[in-house]
Structure formats: C-alpha cells, structure tokens
Amino acid sequence: MTWIAEFIADLNSLEVNLTNSLFRMVLSMVLGMAVGAERKRKGQIAGIRTFALISMGACLSMLLSIYVPQAYLGLKNGDPGRIAAQVITGIGFLGGGAMIHMKGAVRGLTTAAGIWVTAIIGMTVGIGMYVCSLGATALILVTLVALERYEKHARLGQEAKVINLTVQGIVKDITPYRKELERHGVHLSTFYIEFDYENDRTELNFMVLVHAYSNMMPVLDNIAKVHPTRRLTLSTQADI
Numbered sequence: 237m238t239w240i241a242e243f244i245a246d247l248n249s250l251e252v253n254l255t256n257s258l259f260r261m262v263l264s265m266v267l268g269m270a271v272g273a274e275r276k277r278k279g280q281i282a283g284i285r286t287f288a289l290i291s292m293g294a295c296l297s298m299l300l301s302i303y304v305p306q307a308y309l310g311l312k313n314g315d316p317g318r319i320a321a322q323v324i325t326g327i328g329f330l331g332g333g334a335m336i337h338m339k340g341a342v343r344g345l346t347t348a349a350g351i352w353v354t355a356i357i358g359m360t361v362g363i364g365m366y367v368c369s370l371g372a373t374a375l376i377l378v379t380l381v382a383l384e385r386y387e388k389h390a391r392l393g394q395e396a397k398v399i400n401l402t403v404q405g406i407v408k409d410i411t412p413y414r415k416e417l418e419r420h421g422v423h424l425s426t427f428y429i430e431f432d433y434e435n436d437r438t439e440l441n442f443m444v445l446v447h448a449y450s451n452m453m454p455v456l457d458n459i460a461k462v463h464p465t466r467r468l469t470l471s472t473q474a475d476i
Contacts, residue, residue, distance in 0.1 A: 298362025
C-alpha cells in the first residue's frame with residue numbers, strides 16, 4: 237500500500253507536481269460542471285461546458301501562480317499572487333457577457349455571479365483546499381436550487397408587469413380595474429390610456445407590481461370582464 241501513501245502525499249504536497257496538478261484540474265472540472273448543470277437546467281446560455289472551462293482555467297492559473305516561484309527561485313521580481321489576482325478581474329468580462337440588457341431590465345445576474353464564484357472555486361482547488369472547494373460547491377447548489385424553491389413557496393419579491401387591454405368603447409373611469417387589481421393583491425403603479433374615437437375603442441396599459449411566481453391567469457380573466465375586451469396581453473416591462 238506504499239503507492240497509496242505516496243499518492244496521498246503528492247496530493248497534499250505544497251509543491252506543484254504532476255499528480256496533484258492533474259487531480260486538481262479534474263476536480264475543478266467536476267465542480268464547475270455541477271454548477272453549470274444547474275444553470276443549464278434553468279435555460280441559461282452558460283452551461284456545463286462553460287462553467288467547467290471557467291473552473292479549470294482558474295485552477296490552472298492558480299497552479300501557475302504556485303509553480304512560477306517554485307521553479308524559478310532566482311526570479312527577483314516574481315509575484316506568486318499576480319496571475320491568480322488577474323483571474324478575478326478577467327472573469328468580469330465573462331460575467332458581463334452572461335447578462336442580457338433589455339430596455340431597462342437585466343437578466344443573467346445569477347449566472348454572472350455563478351461564473352465569478354465558480355472561478356474562485358477553481359482557484360481554491362488549484363491551491364489545494366479540496367474540502368473548502370467541495371463545501372463551497374455544495375453551498376452554491378443549495379443557494380441556486382433550495383433557495384429558489386423557498387422563494388417560490390414564500391412568494392418573495394415582486395416583478396413589474398404590463399397589462400395591455402383593447403376595450404370596446406371609450407373608458408372614462410378605470411376605478412373598476414383598480415378595484416379588481418387590488419382584490420387580487422396586484423399593485424397598480426401607473427397607467428396609460430389611448431382613446432380611439434374613430435373606431436370607438438380604448439387602449440389601456442397598466443403598469444403593475446405582482447408577487448414573483450404568482451398566477452396571473454385569474455387576474456386577467458376577471459379584468460377582461462370589466463368592459464367588453466377585444467384584446468388582452470401580459471408582458472414584462474422589458475418587452476414593451
């Protein structure tokens with residue numbers, strides 16, 4: 237069993253060697269894949285391959301940071317933390333690319349944060365903190381999966397929505413609509429009205445705040461009954 241003891245010793249060595257380098261690269265890849273799989277499940281562009289490459293790249297950067305002063309002891313101006321430090325800065329470009337800006341709304345913040353923290357996990361593996369990297373990955377998955385379920389269950393947070401109606405006739409009072417929205421716990425932030433006297437119809441745009449993950453179908457069904465409705469649409473503010 238001597239080879240097992242030697243293998244463990246190489247893994248825990250403070251110096252970079254072939255054994256611990258390959259092990260750390262593989263481990264960083266697996267941990268990155270775990271986070272990427274969750275993001276891909278949510279339909280994000282950055283998925284398993286992207287997160288695996290980010291984690292491995294950060295791990296390799298950390299290995300280089302350790303190896304440079306190890307191999308070149310006579311390098312007077314060498315800084316073992318310089319390569320690793322640039323990973324934190326450089327990963328911001330990937331995080332920015334994961335975010336989508338749409339008319340004042342931003343999507344992909346969670347994925348961008350996941351990219352950033354996955355890079356740090358790769359660095360953690362690269363320096364040999366195996367237990368810490370495994371624990372961090374587990375906490376990330378708990379944050380992404382378990383806390384999302386909790387948010388849905390507790391109906392935390394609010395989202396901005398736009399309800400657009402085309403109503404037959406000229407609507408001069410929106411009080412019935414306001415009461416219907418309040419009855420369903422929907423807050424009316426503001427509204428816009430367009431009168432079409434030629435075709436005898438009214439265009440109503442209600443900017444509302446609703447609980448995240450709430451079911452809007454009963455609200456829309458009751459709103460459509462307030463006045464004869466020819467068209468009704470629901471969208472986010474980013475879509476208008």
